[in-house]
Amino acid sequence: MRYELYYWPSIQGRGEFVRLALEDAGAPYVDVARRPPGMKAMLRFLEGDALKTPPFAPPFLRAGGLLIAQTANILLYLGPRLRLAPKSEAGRLWVHQLQLTIADWLVEVHDVHHPIGSGLYYEDQKPESRRRAADFRKNRLPKFLGYFEEALKRKASGKITYAHLSLFQVVEGLRYAFPGTMRKLERRYPRVIELHERVASRPRLAAYLASKRRIPFNRQGIFRHYPELDAGNGP
């Protein structure tokens, strides 16, 4: 099966969580919108009326006759097929639960720089972003990191799942967006950091991260580095 991934071509964004799973598994896929007529194909799915099951937004995945949207839903589908999810129903529900918690976390990361409206520029919501960033750094970031530290402690297992790959990506993104904050916080979450290193050193993933297929972080994605929103610069 050759998968087709549809996502905005210039950012990692939510599409990256799907890319990491496909790349780690060595699964054949096309990153459709990153090739010349691909954007048009993606917009046709988004704006046309041919699909019985339209996506609300990218990413979405074409897998044979299926068109699946919502990042966590795509990973729910891919997990067992890419051997990145447990076999048991209990195990799959647990991994999906972690993925949905990561999805919640991502919304909060995004809203640090877009607390008023996703359609407005950051520059049009800077004072609000500073306030939200202070709350995020002080309360929400430690809460999420602490939760995953505890989850890794309770259920130590050598087997990597798609949720572990996603947690790796969140740490990568946080280090890019909030380097000062992460320098101060990381030592409190040794299991999260160890997991990040373990994922980064997986051969296929390491090759992907060093390749041109990996889009660099930038100021259009979910994780954005604005010095004024990082530690020591907020209110």
Place this chain on the structure above:
Amino acid sequence: MRYELYYWPSIQGRGEFVRLALEDAGAPYVDVARRPPGMKAMLRFLEGDALKTPPFAPPFLRAGGLLIAQTANILLYLGPRLRLAPKSEAGRLWVHQLQLTIADWLVEVHDVHHPIGSGLYYEDQKPESRRRAADFRKNRLPKFLGYFEEALKRKASGKITYAHLSLFQVVEGLRYAFPGTMRKLERRYPRVIELHERVASRPRLAAYLASKRRIPFNRQGIFRHYPELDAGNGP
């Protein structure tokens, strides 16, 4: 199987999406935290260290030996068991995709009154809330309503799923929180409104909605009515 639902006892919140599915199916369940020692039991799961698979937050469901968190994940599990999800994998992925889009929508509804921090009072973020509410009413609310209108148009089917029950609940909540806005908008989304009525008239659900088990909307939940955030009062 007698299910145990754990959720904050004084609000509808996210727990309500699970309650609606259980009630509509006539499934036996205990709303644990609404009975005397129940809050203690819920907090023991949240704060203790006995669970291998800890929840990040309520709601969570105990089903035999499983403890499942994240609203959409609980419904993914319950759907087929309560006959509120299609049998095919494609059908289940589609219903879950809709549920995850509703989950995204709910975050935005909540953040209208909490754009800066979920741990702060509304009163401490009123100017920001007004700005966010204006964007929500003008851009986000029509986008979500339009999406579900279109989804109902494309895949007309008599069979009610848990995602339909959830969409009913969102309409209920929006009418409570934004009565002025909804009065103006509703006529544009006839299929959403028809679905809302169809769900409300299901016998078991109608009985539940008229019972004391249904907690009234209030200003502690996700949907809150603040006149200054409704249509005609924003900036």
